[in-house]
Amino acid sequence: xxxxCVSSSFSPSLHYLTACRSSMTMVxxxxxxxxxxxxxxxxxxxxFISLSTARKPLRKSFQVRSVAAPAEAAxxxxxxxxxxQRKYYMLGGKGGxxxxxxAASLAVKFANSxxxxxxxxxxxxxxxxxxxxxxxxxxxxxxxxxxxxxxFALEINPEKAREEFRSxxxxxxxxxxxxxxDGMGLGMLVDQLGELKxxxxxxxxxxxxxEAIAISKVIQFLEAQEYSMFTRIVFDTAPTGHTxxxxxxxxxxxxxxxxxxxxxxxxxxxxxxxxxVFGQEETRQDATDKLERxxxxxxxxxxLFRDTDSTEFVIVTIPTVxxxxxxxRLSASLKKENVxxxxxxxxxxxxxxxxxxxxxxxxxxxQMRSLDMIQNDPELSSLTLIQAPLVDVxxxxxxxxxxxxxxxxx
Ligand SMILES: Nc1ncnc2c1ncn2[C@@H]1O[C@H](COP(=O)(O)OP(=O)(O)OP(=O)(O)O)[C@@H](O)[C@H]1O
Numbered sequence: 286x287x288x289x290c291v292s293s294s295f296s297p298s299l300h301y302l303t304a305c306r307s308s309m310t311m312v313x314x315x316x317x318x319x320x321x322x323x324x325x326x327x328x329x330x331x332x333f334i335s336l337s338t339a340r341k342p343l344r345k346s347f348q349v350r351s352v353a354a355p356a357e358a359a360x361x362x363x364x365x366x367x368x369x370q371r372k373y374y375m376l377g378g379k380g381g382x383x384x385x386x387x388a389a390s391l392a393v394k395f396a397n398s399x400x401x402x403x404x405x406x407x408x409x410x411x412x413x414x415x416x417x418x419x420x421x422x423x424x425x426x427x428x429x430x431x432x433x434x435x436x437f438a439l440e441i442n443p444e445k446a447r448e449e450f451r452s453x454x455x456x457x458x459x460x461x462x463x464x465x466x467d468g469m470g471l472g473m474l475v476d477q478l479g480e481l482k483x484x485x486x487x488x489x490x491x492x493x494x495x496e497a498i499a500i501s502k503v504i505q506f507l508e509a510q511e512y513s514m515f516t517r518i519v520f521d522t523a524p525t526g527h528t529x530x531x532x533x534x535x536x537x538x539x540x541x542x543x544x545x546x547x548x549x550x551x552x553x554x555x556x557x558x559x560x561x562v563f564g565q566e567e568t569r570q571d572a573t574d575k576l577e578r579x580x581x582x583x584x585x586x587x588x589l590f591r592d593t594d595s596t597e598f599v600i601v602t603i604p605t606v607x608x609x610x611x612x613x614r615l616s617a618s619l620k621k622e623n624v625x626x627x628x629x630x631x632x633x634x635x636x637x638x639x640x641x642x643x644x645x646x647x648x649x650x651x652q653m654r655s656l657d658m659i660q661n662d663p664e665l666s667s668l669t670l671i672q673a674p675l676v677d678v679x680x681x682x683x684x685x686x687x688x689x690x691x692x693x694x695x
Contacts, residue, residue: 359627359669362694366398369516371595377522378601379611383632383673384408386680387601388521389416390690393683395517396432403437403506403515404429407499408523411440418682426511431683435514441499503589504582529618532590593625600668601630604652609659616664629668630693631656633675 365372376388385406392404403426406413414421417438421427424442428435506512589596598619602612612629619626634656635649659665673693680689 362394365597365694366395366400369400371516371518373518373520373589373596375520375522375596375598376601377598378524378615379603379608380524382601382603382608383630383680384524384601385412385416385521386686386689387599387630387632387673387693388519389413390680390686391694392429392436392438392517392519393432393686394690394694395519396429396434396436397687399434400517401435401514402432402517402519403439403512404519404521405439405441405502406521407441407502408521410523411442413438413440413521416681416686429683432687437515439502441502503586507582507585507589529615529622532619532622532624591623591625596625597628598624598626599628599630600626601632603633604631604655606655606658609655609662609665613662613664616668620664627669628671629659629665630671630673631659632673634672636674 365374374388374391376384376391378384385408388404392402395402404413411422417429417431419430421429421438422440422442424440426437426439429438506515506518600612600615600619602608616626616629635645635652638645638649641649659670671693673689676689678685680686
Protein backbone atom coordinates (compact mmCIF):
# COMPACT_ATOMS: atom_id res chain seq x y z
CA UNK A 286 0.00 0.00 0.00
CA UNK A 287 2.65 2.47 1.04
CA UNK A 288 4.62 1.84 -2.10
CA UNK A 289 1.75 2.75 -4.37
CA CYS A 290 0.81 5.96 -2.64
CA VAL A 291 2.51 9.28 -2.52
CA SER A 292 2.59 10.52 1.03
CA SER A 293 1.19 13.91 1.93
CA SER A 294 3.42 16.86 1.57
CA PHE A 295 3.06 20.13 3.34
CA SER A 296 4.62 23.52 3.30
CA PRO A 297 3.29 26.87 4.51
CA SER A 298 2.09 27.59 1.00
CA LEU A 299 1.30 24.20 -0.44
CA HIS A 300 -0.22 21.02 0.79
CA TYR A 301 -1.86 18.13 -0.93
CA LEU A 302 -3.31 14.84 0.03
CA THR A 303 -1.96 11.37 -0.11
CA ALA A 304 -2.49 10.44 -3.73
CA CYS A 305 -2.25 7.34 -5.77
CA ARG A 306 0.81 7.40 -7.99
CA SER A 307 -1.43 6.31 -10.86
CA SER A 308 -3.81 8.59 -12.70
CA MET A 309 -6.04 9.26 -9.73
CA THR A 310 -7.36 12.79 -9.86
CA MET A 311 -6.86 14.40 -6.51
CA VAL A 312 -8.25 17.54 -5.11
CA UNK A 313 -5.89 19.77 -3.28
CA UNK A 314 -5.78 23.11 -1.64
CA UNK A 315 -3.14 25.72 -2.17
CA UNK A 316 -3.74 28.04 0.67
CA UNK A 317 -2.35 29.73 3.71
CA UNK A 318 -2.21 33.10 1.98
CA UNK A 319 -5.54 34.59 3.07
CA UNK A 320 -8.07 34.48 0.24
CA UNK A 321 -5.58 32.87 -2.14
CA UNK A 322 -6.85 29.40 -2.47
CA UNK A 323 -6.02 27.13 -5.34
CA UNK A 324 -7.31 23.63 -5.76
CA UNK A 325 -4.95 21.28 -7.47
CA UNK A 326 -5.88 18.54 -9.84
CA UNK A 327 -3.17 15.95 -9.43
CA UNK A 328 -3.04 13.72 -12.44
CA UNK A 329 -0.37 11.25 -13.52
CA UNK A 330 1.78 14.14 -14.54
CA UNK A 331 0.89 15.95 -11.28
CA UNK A 332 -0.20 19.05 -13.14
CA PHE A 333 -1.39 21.90 -10.97
CA ILE A 334 -4.50 23.80 -11.95
CA SER A 335 -5.51 27.03 -10.27
CA LEU A 336 -9.02 27.56 -8.93
CA SER A 337 -9.70 30.38 -11.37
CA THR A 338 -8.85 28.32 -14.45
CA ALA A 339 -10.12 24.96 -13.26
CA ARG A 340 -13.25 25.71 -11.31
CA LYS A 341 -15.64 24.24 -13.85
CA PRO A 342 -13.76 21.09 -14.88
CA LEU A 343 -12.86 20.53 -11.24
CA ARG A 344 -16.46 20.61 -10.15
CA LYS A 345 -17.26 18.02 -12.76
CA SER A 346 -14.64 15.74 -11.35
CA PHE A 347 -16.46 15.72 -8.02
CA GLN A 348 -19.56 14.25 -9.55
CA VAL A 349 -18.50 10.70 -8.88
CA ARG A 350 -21.77 9.24 -10.03
CA SER A 351 -25.39 9.79 -9.44
CA VAL A 352 -26.64 7.27 -6.94
CA ALA A 353 -30.15 8.36 -6.18
CA ALA A 354 -32.91 9.67 -8.33
CA PRO A 355 -34.69 12.13 -6.06
CA ALA A 356 -38.46 11.83 -6.19
CA GLU A 357 -38.72 15.53 -5.57
CA ALA A 358 -35.43 17.26 -6.26
CA ALA A 359 -34.57 20.11 -3.91
CA UNK A 360 -33.74 23.36 -5.62
CA UNK A 361 -30.09 24.38 -5.64
CA UNK A 362 -28.17 27.06 -3.79
CA UNK A 363 -29.81 29.80 -5.90
CA UNK A 364 -33.05 28.96 -4.17
CA UNK A 365 -31.43 28.75 -0.73
CA UNK A 366 -29.90 32.18 -1.16
CA UNK A 367 -32.87 33.96 -2.73
CA UNK A 368 -35.05 36.30 -0.71
CA UNK A 369 -34.33 38.39 2.32
CA GLN A 370 -36.82 36.78 4.66
CA ARG A 371 -35.01 34.82 7.34
CA LYS A 372 -34.26 31.17 6.73
CA TYR A 373 -32.94 28.55 9.13
CA TYR A 374 -30.74 25.64 8.07
CA MET A 375 -29.93 22.84 10.50
CA LEU A 376 -27.16 20.42 9.70
CA GLY A 377 -27.04 17.16 11.57
CA GLY A 378 -25.90 13.57 11.46
CA LYS A 379 -23.60 11.07 13.07
CA GLY A 380 -20.55 12.25 14.99
CA GLY A 381 -17.48 13.15 12.94
CA UNK A 382 -19.03 13.01 9.46
CA UNK A 383 -18.40 16.68 8.69
CA UNK A 384 -21.47 18.48 10.08
CA UNK A 385 -19.45 21.45 11.32
CA UNK A 386 -17.46 21.75 8.08
CA UNK A 387 -20.66 21.66 6.01
CA ALA A 388 -22.50 24.11 8.31
CA ALA A 389 -19.55 26.52 8.44
CA SER A 390 -19.07 26.33 4.66
CA LEU A 391 -22.77 27.10 4.13
CA ALA A 392 -22.57 30.06 6.52
CA VAL A 393 -19.53 31.43 4.67
CA LYS A 394 -21.29 30.98 1.34
CA PHE A 395 -24.41 32.81 2.57
CA ALA A 396 -22.28 35.65 3.95
CA ASN A 397 -20.32 35.90 0.71
CA SER A 398 -23.63 36.04 -1.14
CA UNK A 399 -24.66 39.13 0.81
CA UNK A 400 -26.66 37.64 3.68
CA UNK A 401 -25.85 38.76 7.21
CA UNK A 402 -25.50 35.28 8.67
CA UNK A 403 -25.29 33.68 12.08
CA UNK A 404 -23.89 30.19 12.57
CA UNK A 405 -24.87 28.56 15.85
CA UNK A 406 -23.42 25.45 17.41
CA UNK A 407 -25.80 23.50 19.63
CA UNK A 408 -23.29 20.66 19.94
CA UNK A 409 -21.97 20.52 23.54
CA UNK A 410 -18.60 19.53 22.01
CA UNK A 411 -18.21 22.64 19.87
CA UNK A 412 -15.88 22.71 16.92
CA UNK A 413 -16.87 25.98 15.21
CA UNK A 414 -13.75 27.69 16.57
CA UNK A 415 -11.58 24.86 15.21
CA UNK A 416 -13.38 24.90 11.89
CA UNK A 417 -13.03 28.67 11.40
CA UNK A 418 -9.57 28.62 13.02
CA UNK A 419 -10.71 31.57 15.14
CA UNK A 420 -11.66 31.89 18.78
CA UNK A 421 -15.46 31.95 18.80
CA UNK A 422 -15.97 30.68 22.33
CA UNK A 423 -17.71 32.49 25.15
CA UNK A 424 -21.37 31.77 24.56
CA UNK A 425 -22.10 35.13 22.90
CA UNK A 426 -22.24 36.16 19.25
CA UNK A 427 -18.73 36.71 17.93
CA UNK A 428 -17.80 38.18 14.51
CA UNK A 429 -16.02 35.83 12.11
CA UNK A 430 -13.17 37.46 10.22
CA UNK A 431 -12.95 36.89 6.47
CA UNK A 432 -16.27 36.76 4.62
CA UNK A 433 -17.60 39.64 2.51
CA UNK A 434 -20.81 40.26 4.52
CA UNK A 435 -21.22 40.06 8.28
CA UNK A 436 -20.88 36.54 9.61
CA PHE A 437 -21.24 35.89 13.32
CA ALA A 438 -20.86 32.69 15.28
CA LEU A 439 -22.41 31.57 18.53
CA GLU A 440 -21.27 28.55 20.47
CA ILE A 441 -24.00 27.86 22.97
CA ASN A 442 -22.12 26.89 26.06
CA PRO A 443 -24.03 24.30 28.10
CA GLU A 444 -21.12 23.70 30.48
CA LYS A 445 -21.05 27.36 31.48
CA ALA A 446 -24.83 27.40 31.69
CA ARG A 447 -24.77 24.31 33.89
CA GLU A 448 -22.31 25.98 36.25
CA GLU A 449 -24.45 29.11 36.37
CA PHE A 450 -27.46 26.93 37.01
CA ARG A 451 -25.76 25.17 39.91
CA SER A 452 -24.61 28.35 41.62
CA UNK A 453 -27.92 30.06 40.91
CA UNK A 454 -29.87 27.23 42.47
CA UNK A 455 -27.72 27.49 45.60
CA UNK A 456 -28.35 31.19 46.12
CA UNK A 457 -31.06 32.18 48.56
CA UNK A 458 -34.73 31.83 48.00
CA UNK A 459 -34.35 30.47 44.49
CA UNK A 460 -34.15 34.01 43.04
CA UNK A 461 -30.82 33.04 41.50
CA UNK A 462 -32.55 30.41 39.42
CA UNK A 463 -35.04 32.98 38.33
CA UNK A 464 -32.30 35.40 37.24
CA UNK A 465 -30.60 32.62 35.34
CA UNK A 466 -33.76 31.42 33.65
CA ASP A 467 -34.70 35.06 32.95
CA GLY A 468 -31.42 35.35 31.10
CA MET A 469 -32.52 32.44 28.93
CA GLY A 470 -35.95 33.95 28.32
CA LEU A 471 -37.62 31.28 30.46
CA GLY A 472 -38.06 33.26 33.67
CA MET A 473 -41.80 32.93 33.79
CA LEU A 474 -41.49 29.18 33.93
CA VAL A 475 -39.63 29.54 37.20
CA ASP A 476 -42.37 31.78 38.62
CA GLN A 477 -44.65 28.85 38.17
CA LEU A 478 -42.23 26.25 39.43
CA GLY A 479 -41.44 28.42 42.46
CA GLU A 480 -45.05 28.77 43.35
CA LEU A 481 -45.60 25.09 43.03
CA LYS A 482 -42.63 24.53 45.36
CA UNK A 483 -40.65 22.72 42.72
CA UNK A 484 -37.63 24.97 43.16
CA UNK A 485 -35.73 22.36 45.15
CA UNK A 486 -35.95 19.98 42.22
CA UNK A 487 -33.84 22.40 40.23
CA UNK A 488 -30.81 21.91 42.45
CA UNK A 489 -29.32 19.69 39.82
CA UNK A 490 -29.69 20.53 36.15
CA UNK A 491 -32.66 18.69 34.70
CA UNK A 492 -32.12 16.33 31.76
CA UNK A 493 -32.48 18.18 28.49
CA UNK A 494 -30.97 21.42 29.85
CA UNK A 495 -28.61 21.65 26.85
CA GLU A 496 -31.55 21.46 24.53
CA ALA A 497 -33.57 23.88 26.67
CA ILE A 498 -30.76 26.41 26.36
CA ALA A 499 -30.64 25.91 22.60
CA ILE A 500 -34.40 26.37 22.38
CA SER A 501 -34.25 29.53 24.46
CA LYS A 502 -31.72 30.86 21.95
CA VAL A 503 -34.11 30.06 19.12
CA ILE A 504 -36.78 32.03 20.98
CA GLN A 505 -34.34 34.92 21.24
CA PHE A 506 -33.66 34.77 17.49
CA LEU A 507 -37.38 35.01 16.87
CA GLU A 508 -37.87 37.99 19.12
CA ALA A 509 -34.73 39.92 20.01
CA GLN A 510 -33.69 43.07 18.20
CA GLU A 511 -30.05 42.08 18.46
CA TYR A 512 -30.60 39.13 16.08
CA SER A 513 -33.00 40.84 13.70
CA MET A 514 -30.25 41.69 11.18
CA PHE A 515 -29.59 38.03 10.35
CA THR A 516 -31.33 36.76 7.24
CA ARG A 517 -29.73 33.32 7.37
CA ILE A 518 -29.20 31.26 10.52
CA VAL A 519 -27.26 28.02 10.22
CA PHE A 520 -27.29 25.48 13.06
CA ASP A 521 -24.42 23.06 13.51
CA THR A 522 -26.29 20.53 15.61
CA ALA A 523 -25.06 17.89 18.00
CA PRO A 524 -24.91 14.24 16.92
CA THR A 525 -28.23 12.59 16.18
CA GLY A 526 -29.64 11.81 19.65
CA HIS A 527 -29.25 15.33 21.03
CA THR A 528 -30.69 16.80 17.87
CA UNK A 529 -33.82 14.74 18.07
CA UNK A 530 -34.27 15.74 21.68
CA UNK A 531 -33.82 19.37 20.69
CA UNK A 532 -36.48 19.07 18.02
CA UNK A 533 -38.99 17.32 20.24
CA UNK A 534 -38.43 19.61 23.23
CA UNK A 535 -40.88 22.35 22.20
CA UNK A 536 -43.64 19.73 22.09
CA UNK A 537 -42.60 18.44 25.46
CA UNK A 538 -42.44 21.90 27.01
CA UNK A 539 -45.70 22.90 25.41
CA UNK A 540 -47.37 19.83 26.89
CA UNK A 541 -45.72 20.43 30.29
CA UNK A 542 -46.76 24.06 30.35
CA UNK A 543 -50.24 22.96 29.34
CA UNK A 544 -50.31 20.65 32.37
CA UNK A 545 -49.02 23.42 34.62
CA UNK A 546 -51.72 25.73 33.36
CA UNK A 547 -54.40 23.16 34.07
CA UNK A 548 -52.98 22.53 37.50
CA UNK A 549 -52.92 26.23 38.17
CA UNK A 550 -56.52 26.55 37.12
CA UNK A 551 -57.53 23.81 39.56
CA UNK A 552 -55.57 25.40 42.40
CA UNK A 553 -56.96 28.79 41.46
CA UNK A 554 -60.57 27.74 41.54
CA UNK A 555 -60.15 25.77 44.76
CA UNK A 556 -58.49 28.66 46.58
CA UNK A 557 -59.84 31.69 44.78
CA UNK A 558 -61.88 32.84 47.78
CA UNK A 559 -58.82 32.74 50.06
CA UNK A 560 -56.59 34.36 47.46
CA UNK A 561 -59.02 37.20 46.86
CA VAL A 562 -58.93 37.92 50.61
CA PHE A 563 -55.15 38.23 50.43
CA GLY A 564 -55.39 40.28 47.25
CA GLN A 565 -53.29 37.92 45.15
CA GLU A 566 -55.82 37.21 42.49
CA GLU A 567 -54.35 39.72 40.06
CA THR A 568 -50.79 38.33 40.49
CA ARG A 569 -52.03 34.86 39.80
CA GLN A 570 -53.78 36.01 36.64
CA ASP A 571 -50.60 37.79 35.56
CA ALA A 572 -48.52 34.64 36.11
CA THR A 573 -51.01 32.60 34.14
CA ASP A 574 -50.80 35.07 31.27
CA LYS A 575 -47.01 34.81 31.30
CA LEU A 576 -47.21 31.05 31.22
CA GLU A 577 -49.62 31.25 28.35
CA ARG A 578 -47.20 33.53 26.50
CA UNK A 579 -44.36 31.08 27.07
CA UNK A 580 -46.56 28.36 25.70
CA UNK A 581 -47.25 30.43 22.62
CA UNK A 582 -43.52 30.93 22.13
CA UNK A 583 -42.94 27.19 22.32
CA UNK A 584 -45.65 26.68 19.74
CA UNK A 585 -43.83 29.23 17.53
CA UNK A 586 -40.55 27.33 17.89
CA UNK A 587 -42.29 24.06 17.11
CA UNK A 588 -43.91 25.59 14.04
CA LEU A 589 -40.57 27.03 12.97
CA PHE A 590 -38.94 23.60 13.02
CA ARG A 591 -41.69 22.36 10.75
CA ASP A 592 -42.07 25.32 8.42
CA THR A 593 -40.99 24.26 4.94
CA ASP A 594 -40.72 27.89 3.79
CA SER A 595 -38.24 28.99 6.43
CA THR A 596 -36.52 25.88 7.73
CA GLU A 597 -34.64 22.95 6.31
CA PHE A 598 -32.79 20.13 8.02
CA VAL A 599 -29.84 18.87 5.96
CA ILE A 600 -28.52 15.42 6.86
CA VAL A 601 -24.77 14.93 6.57
CA THR A 602 -23.30 11.45 6.27
CA ILE A 603 -20.28 9.56 4.95
CA PRO A 604 -20.27 6.52 2.67
CA THR A 605 -20.13 3.83 5.35
CA VAL A 606 -22.83 1.34 6.30
CA UNK A 607 -22.92 2.58 9.89
CA UNK A 608 -23.27 6.26 9.03
CA UNK A 609 -25.91 5.61 6.37
CA UNK A 610 -27.94 3.37 8.68
CA UNK A 611 -27.95 6.13 11.29
CA UNK A 612 -28.87 8.73 8.67
CA UNK A 613 -31.80 6.58 7.62
CA ARG A 614 -33.05 6.43 11.21
CA LEU A 615 -32.53 10.18 11.60
CA SER A 616 -34.46 10.86 8.42
CA ALA A 617 -37.33 8.65 9.62
CA SER A 618 -37.45 10.44 12.98
CA LEU A 619 -37.39 13.86 11.35
CA LYS A 620 -40.18 12.89 8.99
CA LYS A 621 -42.19 11.62 11.94
CA GLU A 622 -41.67 14.99 13.62
CA ASN A 623 -42.67 16.68 10.32
CA VAL A 624 -39.34 18.47 10.09
CA UNK A 625 -38.58 19.36 6.44
CA UNK A 626 -35.67 17.32 5.03
CA UNK A 627 -34.72 17.56 1.36
CA UNK A 628 -30.97 17.13 1.06
CA UNK A 629 -28.46 14.47 2.02
CA UNK A 630 -24.77 15.32 1.88
CA UNK A 631 -22.51 12.31 1.45
CA UNK A 632 -19.16 13.67 2.51
CA UNK A 633 -15.63 12.36 2.12
CA UNK A 634 -16.13 10.40 -1.11
CA UNK A 635 -12.88 9.31 -2.75
CA UNK A 636 -12.29 11.42 -5.86
CA UNK A 637 -12.39 9.64 -9.22
CA UNK A 638 -9.44 7.69 -10.48
CA UNK A 639 -8.61 5.69 -13.60
CA UNK A 640 -6.67 3.15 -11.56
CA UNK A 641 -6.30 2.78 -7.82
CA UNK A 642 -3.78 1.29 -5.48
CA UNK A 643 -5.08 -1.78 -3.63
CA UNK A 644 -6.09 0.18 -0.57
CA UNK A 645 -7.94 2.83 -2.56
CA UNK A 646 -9.63 0.21 -4.74
CA UNK A 647 -10.94 -1.56 -1.63
CA UNK A 648 -12.03 1.70 -0.08
CA UNK A 649 -13.78 2.78 -3.26
CA UNK A 650 -15.65 -0.52 -3.50
CA UNK A 651 -16.73 -0.16 0.08
CA GLN A 652 -17.94 3.39 -0.55
CA MET A 653 -19.83 2.34 -3.67
CA ARG A 654 -21.64 -0.36 -1.69
CA SER A 655 -22.65 2.26 0.84
CA LEU A 656 -23.82 4.62 -1.90
CA ASP A 657 -25.95 1.81 -3.31
CA MET A 658 -27.49 1.45 0.13
CA ILE A 659 -28.75 5.02 -0.14
CA GLN A 660 -30.35 4.30 -3.47
CA ASN A 661 -32.22 1.38 -1.95
CA ASP A 662 -33.08 3.00 1.34
CA PRO A 663 -36.75 3.99 1.55
CA GLU A 664 -35.95 6.91 3.85
CA LEU A 665 -32.99 8.33 1.93
CA SER A 666 -33.53 7.52 -1.74
CA SER A 667 -35.97 10.37 -2.26
CA LEU A 668 -33.62 13.02 -0.90
CA THR A 669 -31.50 15.17 -3.19
CA LEU A 670 -28.01 13.77 -2.95
CA ILE A 671 -24.98 16.02 -2.70
CA GLN A 672 -21.67 14.28 -3.00
CA ALA A 673 -18.64 15.95 -1.46
CA PRO A 674 -15.14 14.64 -2.05
CA LEU A 675 -12.56 13.77 0.51
CA VAL A 676 -10.05 16.58 0.20
CA ASP A 677 -6.44 16.44 1.04
CA VAL A 678 -6.28 18.60 4.12
CA UNK A 679 -8.39 19.39 7.11
CA UNK A 680 -11.03 21.95 6.23
CA UNK A 681 -9.97 24.81 8.49
CA UNK A 682 -10.26 28.55 8.11
CA UNK A 683 -12.48 30.74 5.92
CA UNK A 684 -10.58 30.16 2.61
CA UNK A 685 -10.83 26.39 3.00
CA UNK A 686 -14.51 26.64 3.99
CA UNK A 687 -15.14 28.83 0.97
CA UNK A 688 -13.52 26.19 -1.21
CA UNK A 689 -15.62 23.42 0.34
CA UNK A 690 -18.77 25.55 0.12
CA UNK A 691 -18.27 26.08 -3.61
CA UNK A 692 -18.17 22.32 -4.08
CA UNK A 693 -21.15 21.42 -1.94
CA UNK A 694 -23.59 24.29 -2.26
CA UNK A 695 -24.41 24.68 -5.94
N1 LIG B 1 -14.60 16.38 2.74
C1 LIG B 1 -13.64 16.37 3.66
N2 LIG B 1 -12.36 16.12 3.31
C2 LIG B 1 -11.39 16.10 4.21
N3 LIG B 1 -11.57 16.32 5.52
C3 LIG B 1 -12.82 16.58 5.95
C4 LIG B 1 -13.91 16.61 5.06
N4 LIG B 1 -15.02 16.89 5.78
C5 LIG B 1 -14.64 17.02 7.06
N5 LIG B 1 -13.32 16.82 7.17
C6 LIG B 1 -12.52 16.83 8.39
O1 LIG B 1 -13.06 15.85 9.27
C7 LIG B 1 -12.97 16.27 10.62
C8 LIG B 1 -14.36 16.23 11.25
O2 LIG B 1 -15.17 17.18 10.60
P1 LIG B 1 -16.28 18.01 11.36
O3 LIG B 1 -15.76 18.58 12.63
O4 LIG B 1 -16.86 18.95 10.37
O5 LIG B 1 -17.29 16.83 11.70
P2 LIG B 1 -18.55 16.82 12.71
O6 LIG B 1 -19.53 15.89 12.13
O7 LIG B 1 -19.00 18.22 12.95
O8 LIG B 1 -17.87 16.24 14.01
P3 LIG B 1 -18.50 16.19 15.51
O9 LIG B 1 -19.63 15.25 15.46
O10 LIG B 1 -17.35 15.69 16.31
O11 LIG B 1 -18.91 17.60 15.83
C9 LIG B 1 -12.36 17.65 10.58
O12 LIG B 1 -11.00 17.54 10.81
C10 LIG B 1 -12.62 18.13 9.16
O13 LIG B 1 -11.66 19.06 8.72
